[in-house]
Amino acid sequence: MSTKTIAEFTCPAPLPAKDTILLGHGSGGKLSAELVRDVFLPSLHNPVLARLDDQAIVNVQGQRLAFTTDSFVVQPLFFPGGNIGSLAVHGTVNDLAMGGAKPLFLSAAFIIEEGFSIEQLRRVVESMHRAAAEAGVEVVTGDTKVVEKGKGDGLFITTTGIGIVPEGLELSADRARPGDKVLLSGSIGEHGIAILAQRAGLEFETQIQSDSAALHSLVARMLEASRDIRCMRDPTRGGVSSTLNEIAQQSRVGIELEEESIPVREEVRGACELLGLDPLYVANEGKLIAIVAPDVADDVLRAMQEHPLGANAQMIGTVKKENPGLVIMRTPLGTTRVVDMLAGDQLPRIC
């Protein structure tokens, strides 16, 4: 865990000059953000892209569509609670849902390493179909490329999704306001720990399963409870800490969390201690964070708790005017610490 003081963090030392891609550039943390800021945004300069939400909202003949893409490079390809195929569908459905969109159609592009098992490919594609059917979306177009043995790693999948955004709904990471409440839909760190435990060959008394799931119906239930939701995000790569840092930065607000209120399952906490990880930085694939107007926070929280995927939802913090751009954790002892964005490559290829 970071033990920096607020003052130290607000004046970070310059990072050394880098001219090649590091694993950390794919972590979803600080280096990823730098890459987007220094390479993608200046070259593609585009106001929709510049909003840096998990999905673009575009206007097609007066219809607002959500449009999102993600490449999946998770290793291992099969893990407790899912595989790269179901994960690719859930991830893209969730990115649409975080924009408030009803997911409609997916595309799937496969980059396969020569020598990959066709039987495994079939299992992955069947999982995609099941996950898509459960989420009420269709995989309508695709592509397959094959690279030579040693030039890939079994299978990479890129899924892209289209959804439709209800009229008048505006969810974006720059809309958090002082006083807003921070809601979290359930216990954190399960996807990342399931993957890491399998990679490390660790066995626990209770097998830790990935939380990979499609969140669109939970989102629909929340929006029925209130439209006064400022933004929603699924804390995947980089975990809860990176997601909240992005919101704090884009909205120019502080976010204050109550450590006690953040649900972490006992097995995950134990595995994190063993692996030297902070669960706040570990990826989730079936959880969401919502920033909600104060007067509707209780209603939205109750709606979440009534949904199976939000049964353990908690109010975990408050948006503040103080410390804009920073996430501050208040511990049970009353002390505070800065929860920084993920800095390095703690968990490569988690999704």
Add this chain to the structure above:
Amino acid sequence: MSTKTIAEFTCPAPLPAKDTILLGHGSGGKLSAELVRDVFLPSLHNPVLARLDDQAIVNVQGQRLAFTTDSFVVQPLFFPGGNIGSLAVHGTVNDLAMGGAKPLFLSAAFIIEEGFSIEQLRRVVESMHRAAAEAGVEVVTGDTKVVEKGKGDGLFITTTGIGIVPEGLELSADRARPGDKVLLSGSIGEHGIAILAQRAGLEFETQIQSDSAALHSLVARMLEASRDIRCMRDPTRGGVSSTLNEIAQQSRVGIELEEESIPVREEVRGACELLGLDPLYVANEGKLIAIVAPDVADDVLRAMQEHPLGANAQMIGTVKKENPGLVIMRTPLGTTRVVDMLAGDQLPRIC
């Protein structure tokens, strides 16, 4: 060149059982088609996907959208006439255009190998921006993943596109009818030969440039000339032969080509002879094939020839009732031969 007789090809020997992915599964030819038929279609069973067009046409609130995805794994990443970034934009714009759609928005997902040069990444992204601006589309959303050194190959890009299909327009590879004419927008094989020549370190008197280009404005010009176009396809992986075989099979018609009428530039012909390739199987990235109703074929051809990207357009053949599913080439000597689909992995990673 294939010298099989028609009888031999209509009764092909069964291929040996295969349980792993071969390079040829990514060739765009016969093995690719088998993989789609045996793995993707049965698992994803979906009528839109089953049409096997280069794009899905989906209905969103009464609006017909074209939706297409492609992964690009070309090697080398930079080649005469373009790079993986411009190619990724052109390829996706063209897949939309082949459905008659006006391209609107793109997403771009990057899978980068650890150690890749950030300067090269910047050059690629800038090329994408230029290509997108020229084609009148915007890259509105993206993703970046990083894999360990040795688990990728520099850079893979997956682009996905959305376009809007004009009302009443129906282009599909199953709509060719006997009597229809086959139009080709220009000389073939330039992209594939540009890549292969660079890979092989070959030098020719005249450098062969990739024909990589966005074809949407050529398509718009053709559709102004007539709506009686049955289908359009860009003959990329697998070349003209594979594209025409797909149309012949999906429309259950024969296609008869006139060898003399197919434009091939002298340098490409020479390089093909040197490399032992048939230009009919070599990839193009800035050409299209259109199947057109007989009474409007001359008008559409003239419209093509008036556009810079169709200046060398030719009528290269006719759709026939005979030999359904086959493509037959008539040579200048009056003999015929079957033009089979690409069978193996002649040109891996050409796009």
